[in-house]
Amino acid sequence: MHAVVLLKEILDWELPASKFRVDDEAKRPPLDLGPSLLGPFEQNALELALQLKDAGVVTRVTALLAAPGEPVDGLRKALALRCDEAVQVVAEGADAADPSQTAELLVAALRRLESPELVLAGRQAGDWDHGQVGYLVAERLGLPAVGLVFRAERDGDRLRVWRVAPGGVEQLGVRPPAVLTVTSDASLQLRMGSVMDRMAANKKPITRWTVEDLGLSPERLAAARRLEIVRTWAPEIERQCEVIDGDDPAEIVATVLSRLEELKLLSRSP
Template sequence: MRIVVCVKEVLDPAAVNNYALAGNLKIAADGRTPEVAAIPRLINGYDEQAMEAALRIRDQGVACTITAVTIGTDRKDLLKHCAALGADEIVAIDPGTAELDGQVVANILAAYVKSIGGADLVLCGRQASDDDQGVVPLLLAEKLGLPAATLARAVEVSGNSVTVTRATADGDEVVRGQLPAVVTVSNELGTPRFPTAKAKMAARKMSPVELAPAALGLTAQELQPAVVMLRQYVPKVQGNCKFLTGSAADIARELMERIRAA
């Protein structure tokens, strides 16, 4: 079977938070993109767990080919990381000058999956840590005409069916469907594995397949975003802290009075 894992490179969320808390996160002159020269990039955490889900299916004894695909030609480190983890194929799709929103990304990924004759299972992270929208996997399922299961904490394949354990607010939910299908993977899957030094060395020699939207048969209309970002800004956060002094009893009394008054 063929498993396609969709991966995205994002800014390190921890570094972004640290910059924001320190007041050092700035927006560029275009008013839409953050100035991020000093912030490292890495694989989206949920997408790394989608890769882990694919590898666990292989560990279950399922004969499969795992393909990691991303949008962007400057993502070689990301794809080599996927190769080191165990991806058999790595693919980079150059979006050119297209402005990417959820619709355009889904159109590109769907066109790629169709160009390879389809996939038995498409795995995605539940959302990206930079925009937190989580719309691409469901749009992708719609465009491929496939059923979708979301928020997977476990994915098992048996014959032509897939069993997904979903992490919901009301507890775990087990669903089963026929392949092909799209599944989004959540952090409840568990800690993803680390590549070995030997695997990293081997991945350095692996070159990604590079494609362009024209080669995938995408039209200019399919590369037009349905949603355009107008502005992005860092909200100003103001804190007002008052220190209470005196004995423990006095501090406790004043604190309770302030809480009741509030």
């Protein structure tokens, strides 16, 4: 079975709040705020694909990413972890924040890739948190989609998948071809590759397809756009510090409790 993992690089999510800002004109954070890294849920999706390959369920893993420029982190990392192929859709003129447009590009690339039977995506990109691309891809390819998956196994001609459900876990069977969106789980911490594989990955090619290569006209790409960002702003965090003095610990605790009640942060049970 050939699996394709949809990857995305996002702004470092550990960027300290003090460093975060928004470019008011572009309505989004500027690109030079920090490093772009393979998103955490995409890491989980990649790890699940690699585990399925280790288990022999999947025979080939392709990493697919749509982004302008020459992203460095995600595809190289995928190759260093023994993905068989890495493909970038050079998404010049597309808006990475627009799930519909992103799905349009990915679907065109997936159609061009040889018969992927399993498409794995992160449950959502860690920057805009839309959580739509996986489902949009499934819809446009006419495939079933299962969301919030954290484990998968072969079950005859089907896949048995475990997904997070409200208050528990749901097990489903799904017959490929299918799309899975993958959530975080301790078992899906992205592995560390060997140095040999890493050095070999630097010599492996990354396939790059432009929008034209995929037969998408600029008009069609523009028409796929569904998102308009009205305004983006960073929340203002105000800190107020109040020091409660005292010698008697019991008295201090009582003062803290009553202050918390006054601030409606705590209510005592009757």
